Amino acid sequence: MAQNITQKIISAHLVEGQLVPGEEIAIRIDHTLLQDATGTMAMLEFEALGLDRVGVDLATQYVDHNLLQTDFKNADDHKYLRTACAHYGVHYSEPGNGISHIVHMERFGRPGLTMLGADSHTPGAAGVSMLAIGAGGMDVSLAMAGYPYYFPCPIVLGVKLTNRLSDWVSAKDVILEMLRRYDVKGCVGKVIEYFGPGVETLSATDRMTIGNMGTELGATSTVFPADGRTRQWLESQGRGKDWSELTADQGCSYDEYDEIDLSSVEPLIACPTSPGNIKRIEEVAGTKVDQVIVGSSVNGSYRDLMVTAKILEGKHSAGGLSLHVNPGSRQVLENVAESGGIMPLLLAGTRIHQSGCLGCIGMGQAPGTDEVSLRTFPRNFPGRSGTKSDKVYLCSPETAAASALKGVIADPRELAEQMDYPRISDPNNYLVDTSSIVFPSPESMQTEILMGPNIMPFPELDALPETLDAKIVLIVEDNISTDTIMPAGSKVLPLRSNIKAISEYVYYQIDPDFHKRCREYRNAIIIGGENYGQGSSREHAALAPRYLGVRAKIVKSFARIHKANLCNFGILPLTFKNPGDFERASQGARVELPDLRKIIERGGVEIPVLIDQQEIITRLEVSDRQRQHLLAGGVLNFVRNQIKEA
Numbered sequence: 001m002a003q004n005i006t007q008k009i010i011s012a013h014l015v016e017g018q019l020v021p022g023e024e025i026a027i028r029i030d031h032t033l034l035q036d037a038t039g040t041m042a043m044l045e046f047e048a049l050g051l052d053r054v055g056v057d058l059a060t061q062y063v064d065h066n067l068l069q070t071d072f073k074n075a076d077d078h079k080y081l082r083t084a085c086a087h088y089g090v091h092y093s094e095p096g097n098g099i100s101h102i103v104h105m106e107r108f109g110r111p112g113l114t115m116l117g118a119d120s121h122t123p124g125a126a127g128v129s130m131l132a133i134g135a136g137g138m139d140v141s142l143a144m145a146g147y148p149y150y151f152p153c154p155i156v157l158g159v160k161l162t163n164r165l166s167d168w169v170s171a172k173d174v175i176l177e178m179l180r181r182y183d184v185k186g187c188v189g190k191v192i193e194y195f196g197p198g199v200e201t202l203s204a205t206d207r208m209t210i211g212n213m214g215t216e217l218g219a220t221s222t223v224f225p226a227d228g229r230t231r232q233w234l235e236s237q238g239r240g241k242d243w244s245e246l247t248a249d250q251g252c253s254y255d256e257y258d259e260i261d262l263s264s265v266e267p268l269i270a271c272p273t274s275p276g277n278i279k280r281i282e283e284v285a286g287t288k289v290d291q292v293i294v295g296s297s298v299n300g301s302y303r304d305l306m307v308t309a310k311i312l313e314g315k316h317s318a319g320g321l322s323l324h325v326n327p328g329s330r331q332v333l334e335n336v337a338e339s340g341g342i343m344p345l346l347l348a349g350t351r352i353h354q355s356g357c358l359g360c361i362g363m364g365q366a367p368g369t370d371e372v373s374l375r376t377f378p379r380n381f382p383g384r385s386g387t388k389s390d391k392v393y394l395c396s397p398e399t400a401a402a403s404a405l406k407g408v409i410a411d412p413r414e415l416a417e418q419m420d421y422p423r424i425s426d427p428n429n430y431l432v433d434t435s436s437i438v439f440p441s442p443e444s445m446q447t448e449i450l451m452g453p454n455i456m457p458f459p460e461l462d463a464l465p466e467t468l469d470a471k472i473v474l475i476v477e478d479n480i481s482t483d484t485i486m487p488a489g490s491k492v493l494p495l496r497s498n499i500k501a502i503s504e505y506v507y508y509q510i511d512p513d514f515h516k517r518c519r520e521y522r523n524a525i526i527i528g529g530e531n532y533g534q535g536s537s538r539e540h541a542a543l544a545p546r547y548l549g550v551r552a553k554i555v556k557s558f559a560r561i562h563k564a565n566l567c568n569f570g571i572l573p574l575t576f577k578n579p580g581d582f583e584r585a586s587q588g589a590r591v592e593l594p595d596l597r598k599i600i601e602r603g604g605v606e607i608p609v610l611i612d613q614q615e616i617i618t619r620l621e622v623s624d625r626q627r628q629h630l631l632a633g634g635v636l637n638f639v640r641n642q643i644k645e646a
Contacts, residue, residue, distance in 0.1 A: 002249035005223050006156045006191045009131040009246075013114050015148040021155045021255060022189070024623040026148035031058045031108065031130075032140050033117030034090075035100045037065035037361065037488070038538060040077050040497035042118050042137030043084050044458050046144050048636055050643065052088075053445070055146025058108060059090040062100035066493050067356045068363055073494035076452025080497075086444035090144075097436035098329025098355040099297045101125065105208055106331055107434065110242045111226030116143045120537040120561060121297050121378060123219070126211025127204045128233065129226035129246050131191070134215060136539035136565040138635055147639075150625060151564070154191040154220045158254030161198025163263035167421035168412040170307075171206035172299060172376065172396035175213040176268035177260060180278035184479065185531040188218035188560060190256070195248055198262045199225060203426060204233035205301035212298040213378045216275040218534065220560060236430050267411055270394035273382040274479070281399060281411045290371035292317070292404040293324040294397050295353075296360040299376035300328025302335050303424045304397045309341035310422035311401035311415065312348035318407030323348065324365060327355045334431050348404075362386040362489035374403050381481045381535060383509050386489050455497040459547050461570055463633040464600070468551055468593040470523035472611075474511060475587055478529035482541040482562060484509060485533065496540060503544040518548035527585040528555035533562025542569045546634075552593070554609065554618055556582060567626040570634040574607060574618035581616040600627055 003011065007019060010027060017025030032054075034042050039061050046054075061081055066074045078095055085092040093103055100117070101124035109115075109128035116122070118137040125132035135149065143149055165174070178192075192214050194207075202210075207224045214222035224230075226246035234243045267281040294308045305327060317323040325345055327333040333355060336342060345352060359365030360377045366386030367373040373385060373392045380392035395403075398412035415421075476484075486492075487505055495502035507514040518524045526545070532555040533541065542565035552572035556579050566573045572593075576582055592610040599607060600620065607618045622630070632638040 002252040004156055004158065004193055004248045004252045004254060005225060005246060006131065006154070006193050009112055009114065012112070017153065019153055021153050023153050024150055024625070025153045026150045027114055029056060029116045029143040029149050030113040031115040032056050032060065032144050033100055033104060033115060033119065033122055034061045034140060035065055035119050036063045036077065036081060037493055037496055038118035038137045039081055040455065041539065042141045043081065044497065045138050045636060046088065046141040048458050049145055049639065051145055054089045054144045056144050059144050060093065060104060060108065061085050061090050062093040062103060063095040064099045064356045065361050065363060067095055067354060067358070068490050070490065072452060073454045076454060077497055079450050080452060080455055082438065083447050083450045086438065086440060086447035087449050089440040089445070091440060092438040094436045094438065096330060096354045096356065098331065099300060099357060101208070101212060101297045102300060102328035102332065106237055106329060107437065111230060111244050111246045116140050116149050118537060120215045120535065121212045123214050123221040124208045124212035124297060126222040126224050127208030129224055129230055131221055131223060133221050134537045134561055136537055136542070136561060136568055138539060138568040139564065142639065150623065151220065152189060155189055155255040157187060157190045157192045157256045157258065159192060159194050160196035160259040161194055162196055162259065162261050163198055164201040165262045165265060168398050168416065169265050169267055170396045170398055171202060171209040173265050173268050174260065174262070175210045176270060176278055177265050179216060179270065179276050180268060182217050183276035184216055184274060184534055185218045187214070190219050191221045191223060192217070192219050193223045193254065195225065200227060200229060201262065202229070203303065204230055205303050208301070209298050213275070216378060218559065233426065236426050236428060238432050267396065267399050267413065269399065269409065270380060272391045272393065273380055275379055275394060281409065284409050285411055287409040288372060289321060289374050289403050289408055291322045291367045291373040292400050293326060293359055293365060293373065293375045293377070294400050295326030295328060296357060296377045297328065298378045299397055300326060300332060302332050302426060304376065305332060305336045306339060306341050306424045307422050308397045308401045309336065309344040311398065312405070313344035315348060315405055317349045317404045321404060321407050323350045323404050325350050325352050326358050329355050330436060331430060331433060334433060335427060338431055359385060361493070363493065364490065374400055374409065376400055379535065381483045384483045384488065388509065456500060458636070459499050461546060461633045461637060463637070464570065464597055464631050466595070466597045468523060468596050470525045470551055470591045471521040472527055472585055472587055472589045472591060473517050473521055473524035473550070474507060474514060475527040475585055476529065479531045479534055480528055481535035482533055482538050483535055485541040486538055486544055499544060499547050502540060503547045506544045506548060515548055518550065522549050524548065524550045525591050526550060526553045527582065528553060529582065530556045532558050534559040537561045539565045539568065542566045542571060546571050567622055567629050568635045570630055572620065572630060573622065574620055577606065577617040577619050584611055584614065584616060597631065600631060603627070
């Protein structure tokens with residue numbers, strides 16, 4: 001039977017289940033990816049399994065988020081990660097070496113492999129034709145131990161690309177066009193597979209940009225063919241031997257279908273405060289801009305920085321505007337320098353930063369009060385920048401550079417009157433520097449793991465009670481992101497390995513007293529709307545509420561990764577059978593779930609819930625495996641019990 005690329009990769013790695021959309025399957029994982037904002041907790045979880053060495057082909061740890069060392073916490077955590085990686089056999093990328101997705105694509109990615117990453121933008125590995133999936137740190141730590149990854153078999157959305165992009169339009173505009181069509185939840189449960197004659201007009205880093213932001217569509221992953229452009233990229237990195245052709249079979253089918261004529265794509269922009277709030281540039285042109293940032297995991301490639309440098313060459317950014325560049329990796333910066341791109345950036349007034357996520361995760365670069373920030377980043381959720389009332393727009397490097405010159409949001413096509421469009425090709429041979437990657441060895445297993453005082457042991461979580469008696473601690477609306485549940489930024493992220501301390505910031509942006517009420521209620525329940533938990537894969541948005549006593553969340557619908565994280569830490573992910581019952585909830589109301597444990601043990605899907613003695617029906621739509629995790633109080637309890645029995 002003819003297969004598409006997604007089906008080929010999943011079939012080659014299938015451990016359990018069948019390729020039936022929606023049914024739970026398990027696949028073998030080839031690579032794992034951690035970054036430091038999620039990696040310390042994931043490493044603590046791996047240590048809690050009691051194993052001597054990772055059991056996956058390649059495990060990697062990148063330090064790219066928590067780069068500001070305002071006190072001892074981040075420096076201590078970097079030391080912990082470095083020594084733990086050496087001890088357990090994990091590749092370690094040092095601070096400043098680059099953003100995980102870009103460095104992994106440069107050094108390790110290979111067509112046809114699977115990767116599980118504790119970062120929601122892991123699907124950026126589509127640039128080298130991997131099936132890469134974002135997940136919570138617990139799932140990644142289990143994959144590091146050699147366990148398969150369980151998830152619902154995805155629907156495959158085939159998107160045919162035809163023709164080629166016009167001048168002043170780039171890959172960022174392609175993914176913004178997808179967001180214009182599908183918004184932030186239109187691809188939940190799907191893998192997006194691009195095919196057609198237009199694919200070969202996109203470079204590997206173009207495809208990485210599109211794959212990275214497929215996450216904002218709610219997609220499980222994104223896949224591209226491994227073709228001549230893929231081979232060209234790997235050869236330029238000195239890794240031609242890692243290339244293998246991977247294409248869809250002739251006559252294969254897709255569960256869903258769409259088509260984009262690349263020549264019809266125009267410059268687009270995501271307006272505050274959602275990646276799905278898409279408008280044509282001309283609709284917001286003329287809006288005063290105070291800050292412009294080019295770079296991050298989605299647009300920090302050599303091509304993105306060089307096209308920016310060429311547009312700015314011989315010019316200066318508008319007066320009063322703050323212009324920044326965040327290179328995706330040290331290799332990108334070295335090659336931009338080799339190609340003469342640094343001086344044009346500097347002379348244009350650009351502040352060039354170290355390679356890292358930085359402002360994308362609220363780690364510095366926060367805009368001022370009521371300022372407009374134009375960024376090539378993947379997300380613009382409220383307050384994510386570090387400024388509570390931020391006005392962040394997302395756009396292409398071309399739009400960012402044009403706007404930086406004019407001081408207002410500008411259509412880059414207007415620059416055609418002054419200059420030719422700078423089409424940038426990757427170098428035939430990149431300068432390659434692996435000196436900032438620490439490779440594990442048999443000898444490194446003797447390394448002592450060093451833990452600073454901010455690193456606390458993984459908290460003990462109790463099993464699910466027979467009957468749950470709780471109170472509603474908070475009610476929220478649609479599209480609540482994990483940034484809202486568990487804020488990032490330079491104040492909070494350094495606490496990620498200290499659950500007791502970081503738990504005080506749960507829902508801090510909208511309810512500073514949330515943690516106090518949780519302690520008062522002891523057992524707490526959160527009520528939410530549609531697409532609850534969208535955005536980042538950070539498992540702290542599940543673990544910290546669990547630590548505070550949140551035992552269930554009842555919402556209209558969940559985002560994929562957050563729902564899995566809730567199961568991992570023993571929080572019941574319940575949905576309203578009748579969405580109108582959302583209106584019957586009130587903060588502080590008493591909630592009872594009678595005979596809860598028995599219902600779950602016998603496989604019940606409908607869970608009766610009494611809100612102030614009035615019954616509503618909720619649904620627990622999880623796999624049998626996840627039921628066992630919920631009963632045990634979390635996956636770590638369940639797996640440790642299995643290991644003891646074995």
